[in-house]
Amino acid sequence: MYDYELSWTPETKQLDRPYYKSLFRFLARDIMTGVLEPNVRLPSQRELSYYLDINFTTVTRAYKMAFEQGLLYSIKGKGTFVSPQANVDQTVFHDWVPNRAINLGFVDVFHDQDPQVTRLIHDELNDLQVAKVFSYDRENDALNRAKAGKTWLSLLGITPSPAVKILMMTGAQSALTTIMMGLFARGDAIAVDEYTYSNFIELAKLVGIELMPIPQDRFGMRIDILAEQLVSRRIKGVYVMPLRSNPTNLMMSAGRRHALADLAMAHDLLIIEDDYLRFLKPDAGPALLELAPSKTIGIFSTSKAIAPGIRLGFIACDAQFEQRLHHTFVDLESQVSTIDAIMMTDLILSGKVRKIVKSRVAQIQQANQICDALAIGNTQGLSLHRWIALPDDCQVTVLQQRLRDANILVLFDDHFRVGHDTRHRFIRVSLSATSSLTELRNGLIQLQALIQLSSGK
Structure with missing residues (x-):
């Protein structure tokens, strides 16, 4: 036994099988109720397994579940700690x-x-063809939506490669959910800025994805620190908002974008590029989708630029991801509203959106x-x-x-x-x-x- 007191010692008799799930429940309970305070260093996995007289890997699995739920963080060479965000509901309502x-x-x-915007939307609603609402031409609708997506990307200053496919989605949050559920698995790790989109944080907890915070400076995410993390951690993807990151308002420099694209190609990283404010600066330089098209899933929402009530946007991705994303979108029952799709397609293709x-x-x-x-x-x-x-x-x-x-x-x-x-x-x-x-x-x-x-x- 250790000659010092451990910071957390759950009652052995209360553990039931499977032990790792039971241990996780007690850990989560003690964190959420304040028994374990933020930034408290937990016993090492070996210490706790010895104390509880259980297998070392059992503690490893319990801690991993806690990492996936955002309850813990680790510092290399120092140990595992209770996250200060564990008790914070980061979803914004x-x-x-x-x-x-x-x-x-x-x-x-x-x-x-x-008044001009109000009039354009009003005219579009008046011009909506009822016959289109009561019918569904799968082939033509898909072609028009893809054409509208390509036109929207062009308005944003982006020219995707011919291999890139474009899917219409019900807004950025739906697109993120589809990507996370379709291309990642529970236990995967995604690198993010140390401050990032709050609803993405909660989405990661929901699907059991661990987020790895990477510091920013005035040029955006520190790609050198991300590269260092790749040496010791298995990271599957990177989530970034290159133009006006939310919340820090920083813009990723062209040099950083090139560096991230190169890193993704070298380490088989999947980049999630969320460029919801690119309409404010379409001359911002190449998008990651253009620099690393086979490794980037681009999300280009329209709600902030057009109208929040028409919650639509586009996913742009390499052909290898198209079917998985489409199937996941359908499985999640997130079908695009026909009326919204007709309106958005007409607004974009008619040029009114400009x-x-x-x-x-x-x-x-x-x-x-x-x-x-x-x-x-x-x-x-x-x-x-x-x-x-x-x-x-x-x-x-x-x-x-x-x-x-x-x-x-x-x-x-x-x-x-x-x-x-x-x-x-x-x-x-x-x-x-x-x-x-x-x-x-x-x-x-x-x-x-x-x-x-x-x-x-």
């Missing part, structure tokens, strides 16, 4: 918004609509100008959100309460954090969910004042 709140939390499309996107970009420019004038967050060009670093002496719990009292909704870094470093705190501020630009400006001024009031002694 739009029904969180209280009545009459100033919504700086959700990345949405402006409520204050441009007018809508132009109007959206103009609104986003106005919102960003308000932020720039107030010196809010990091600025690297147009975006739908900003990432604000809080002062080191900010009392975060005090700030959170003051924001609640002021009826201002923002999202803090713990919604997006995959890593374990909690030394620095941040807020993500949406620029597009308020009822007007005036409300946005007033909300940002109040937020600045509350941050200042909550900082310092």
Whole structure:
């Protein structure tokens, strides 16, 4: 027996077969109830197996399940620790918004609509051919959707290779679910930015995929650190948002994109490229889909550029993935709405979508100008959100309460954090969910004042 106390010692008599599942349940229970606090170092697998008098691999399997659920993290040479995100529900729900709140939390499309956009959508609804709704021409519909997808990618400045196939999906979240369920398996590991899309974090937990946080700098994901991780870890894929990553608002440089493409080709990594804001900068340089087409699954949503109520987007992938993704999409019963598909296809192929996107970009420019004038967050060009670093002496719990009292909704870094470093705190501020630009400006001024009031002694 060890001459020191272990940080966690479950009751041996309570374990039942299969032991690894029982051990995982007790570990998860003690983490979720606060018995095991964030960043506590757990006993090593060998220590715990010796203490419980069970097989070493039994503890390994239990810990692996906990890693897949985002309950643990490890530091090479130091051990296994309880994740500070274990008790944080990182899914973002739009029904969180209280009545009459100033919504700086959700990345949405402006409520204050441009009359031209309203008229275009209204005309499209009026022109919708009822006969098309009551019929389904599989061959022609598939061809038109693929043609619309190729046209949308062209509008984004992307020219895919002839081998790339394009599938219409019911939005980015549906596309991510289809990719995760169709191309990955429980227990796989995917590298992500240390702060990443919150709903992707919860999706990974749901399907049992372990996320490996990789630090960012001002050029995006550190590909050199990812390469180091590949030496000791089996990583199957990489999830990135090259243009205006959510939430950090960073843009992956062309050099980093080339480096990631080269790494993917050399190590057989599958890249998930989520470029939902590329419409803001179609001249951003080559997409990963263009640099490594056989190793990249591209997701190109339309909702932020056109209308959130028409939740459609496109997956672009090499032909080798097409059937698996299509079958998974059908198996998940995520069929695209015929009406939405007809509308989106017509808007894109008729060229009307260009007018809508132009109007959206103009609104986003106005919102960003308000932020720039107030010196809010990091600025690297147009975006739908900003990432604000809080002062080191900010009392975060005090700030959170003051924001609640002021009826201002923002999202803090713990919604997006995959890593374990909690030394620095941040807020993500949406620029597009308020009822007007005036409300946005007033909300940002109040937020600045509350941050200042909550900082310092």
